Structures are given as C-alpha cells and as structure tokens.
Amino acid sequence: xxxxxxxxxxxxxxxxxxxxxxxxxxxxxxxxxxxxxxxxxxxxxxxxxxxxxxxxxxxxxxxxxxxxxxxxxxxxxxxxxxxxxxxxxxxxxxxxxxxxxxxxxxxxxxxxxxxxxxxxxxxxxxxxxxxxxxxxxxxxxxxxxx
Numbered sequence: 789x790x791x792x793x794x795x796x797x798x799x800x801x802x803x804x805x806x807x808x809x810x811x812x813x814x815x816x817x818x819x820x821x822x823x824x825x826x827x828x829x830x831x832x833x834x835x836x837x838x839x840x841x842x843x844x845x846x847x848x849x850x851x852x853x854x855x856x857x858x859x860x861x862x863x864x865x866x867x868x869x870x871x872x873x874x875x876x877x878x879x880x881x882x883x884x885x886x887x888x889x890x891x892x893x894x895x896x897x898x899x900x901x902x903x904x905x906x907x908x909x910x911x912x913x914x915x916x917x918x919x920x921x922x923x924x925x926x927x928x929x930x931x932x933x934x
Contacts, residue, residue, distance in 0.1 A: 814911060821907035825900040832900055834863045838873045839897045843886040845878060
C-alpha cells in the first residue's frame with residue numbers, strides 16, 4: 789500500500805471503514821492465535837460464553853453475539869461433537885437448552901484465552917495503556933448502548 793493511502797486516503801474520515809479495518813486486523817490476529825487450538829473466533833466466543841456461569845441458551849448466545857440462530861446451532865453442534873460443550877435443560881424454561889462447557893471445553897478455553905489475550909496485547913501495542921482503556925470503553929458503549 790502506498791503511504792499516501794495511510795495518511796490521506798479517501799476513507800480515513802469514514803468511521804465505519806476504520807472500525808471495519810480495525811476489526812479485520814483484530815480478527816486476523818485472533819484467528820491466527822486460535823488456529824493451534826482448533827478454534828475460530830466465532831467458536832471461541834461461543835465456548836467463552838459456555839464457560840460463564842450464566843447458563844445461556846442458544847437463542848441468548850445468538851442475541852448476544854448478533855448472529856443468526858442457525859449459525860449458533862452449527863457452532864454449538866461442532867463444539868458438542870468435539871466434546872467441548874453440552875446442551876442441558878434450562879431449569880427456568882423447559883423448551884430451552886443451556887449451552888455448558890465440559891471440563892475439556894474449560895481447559896481448551898483457558899489455553900485459547902491466553903493465546904487470544906497475547907494476540908490482543910500485540911495488536912494494541914501501538915496504543916498507550918490509557919488509550920487502550922479509552923478504546924475499550926468507547927467500543928463497549930458503541931456495542932452495548934444504554
């Protein structure tokens with residue numbers, strides 16, 4: 789890429805483009821970090837939610853990740869086939885199944901989380917610590933508006 793595209797390109801004032809470009813770089817780094825664990829970003833995020841104590845249903849996961857429910861079904865099916873999650877009856881809703889990490893899923897999540905955190909530290913190293921905190925705060929406010 790020519791240097792003038794980085795300093796005066798036609799899209800540098802387009803916030804959506806800049807968010808998409810930063811997201812693409814973040815996803816590439818995360819996918820590379822997760823590859824050795826046999827995960828991709830979407831399967832990792834589902835596993836991370838399954839590790840939580842929230843006992844989320846597939847519908848809850850789809851809503852939280854802003855994915856089509858059919859995508860979540862496929863992700864959970866794959867994780868379940870690999871022995872990383874189970875579907876358990878939700879005590880609060882007989883029709884729903886909670887997605888719960890197995891012990892193997894919890895172990896893999898711990899390893900994958902360390903790899904993702906290292907990739908994120910590397911990606912964000914161009915920002916000072918206070919800038920990283922501001923970025924997280926702004927992304928949180930954009931992603932989960934009040």
